[in-house]
Amino acid sequence: MNRRHRIYEGKAKILYEGPEPGTYIQFFKDDATAFNAKKHEVIDGKGVLNNRISEYIFTQLARIGIPTHFIKRVNMREQLIKAVDMVPLEVVVRNIAAGSLSKRLGIEEGTPLPQSIIEFYYKKDKLDDPMVSEEHITAFGWATPAELEDIMQLSIRINDFLTGLFVGVGIELVDFKMEFGRLWEGDVMHIVLADEISPDSSRLWDINTKEKMDKDRFRRDMGGLIEAYQEVAKRLGIMNENEQPRPNGPVLVK
Template sequence: MARRNKIYEGKAKIIYEGPEPGTIVQYFKDDATAFNAEKKAVIEGKGVLNNRLSEFFMTGLQAVGIPTHFIKRLNMREQLCRQVEIVPLEVIVRNYAAGSMAKRLGLEEGMQLPRPIVEFSYKDDSLGDPLVPEEYIAAFGWATQQELDEIVSMALRVNDFLSGVMHGVGIRLIDFKIEIGRVWENDFQRLVVADEISPDSCRLWDIETGQKLDKDVFRRDLGNLTDAYTEVAKRLGVLPSNVTHPNKPTLIN
């Protein structure tokens, strides 16, 4: 198969044209970044793990009636997805105070919030993905009020699903971020969960020990990131329990 045309390359993935109109191929890189890409590293096996974990979460969401752009995994590093128009927002759902929220409000990390809180940040790396209120989103036309209402509802449903799945394997879902895309079916527009769901985009703490099993391991130099992601994959049954780390992958074209 000929190499696909590259559409876009981000910090963690490369997007290629798909084999059929209306499709794309997501390639998961081993690159890890933090603090708006001020900290960078290549973590062998990270892309393979995120591909498998995102497949697990996306198919799980679809099974409970939450639409996503995911179609199927193609190989160890690539998955076939529907092409979408990305809403230029990161949708953040917080269950516990951590990260920027804890710093911003002077809260103790790990404090349970009174209820899940949905925040929006404007997707622009050069600006540091600033938090924006719903009034800005509507005023600048990034999403309509009807879309915002649907996005909040969808984000909370994703939270319910992810929280339950993680709790079942002894992991606390602290927070996560998702992206939303628009797709057209005939003359009707539909919102779907897009991009990826993986430990790159979630904060995951062991319920018993508080051990971090997400990208904070890299951000804060807390150990081996691949080991943390492998632990999540093993608990979820994505990898066999006797696997210590995924073998160095070979891309199958």
């Protein structure tokens, strides 16, 4: 891996130059971070699970016509993806009050929202990714009005599909973060879903018990993060139900 050309390293992933022009290899790290990396640990096996769960979700989304950067999973920790020009925004869709929304508005965590809410955050670590409006986005040129409309329409479709997907396995999709990029095909540009969708970037609760099955277990020092991610994978059919966790990380169905 050290011989490969590293393009970018983030909190949870590394991008390497891909085998073909216009491609990258996306490597999933075991690093767990919270509060803009002020809290940090390495949790064995997390990257393996996020790679596999995100692959599954992106594959399912592609089947309903959602354009993405995903090409294929290469191995336990890596994906082959299309190179895109990332839009510098985090797009958060909220279905149930939790996290920062509950704190900002004084809404009790777990309260169903009257409608799904889309929020935008400017990706800037030095500023702690501040929340921004549509007017900020277009005024500062982070996305054009047409690109923003595409992002919002895709976000609604993705949320509708994933809500149903998770309900089908006994999980509530409380909220989740997405990132989008510009993919050029000749002179034509398309907005596509990029980055990942996994328990790292989503709040997932058991429908019956409300048990947290996501990175809040790390943020709130609850423990059991790997076991929660494994349970998500099992319910999605990615891990065998009778498979036992191993000290060096989970073994996944290929």
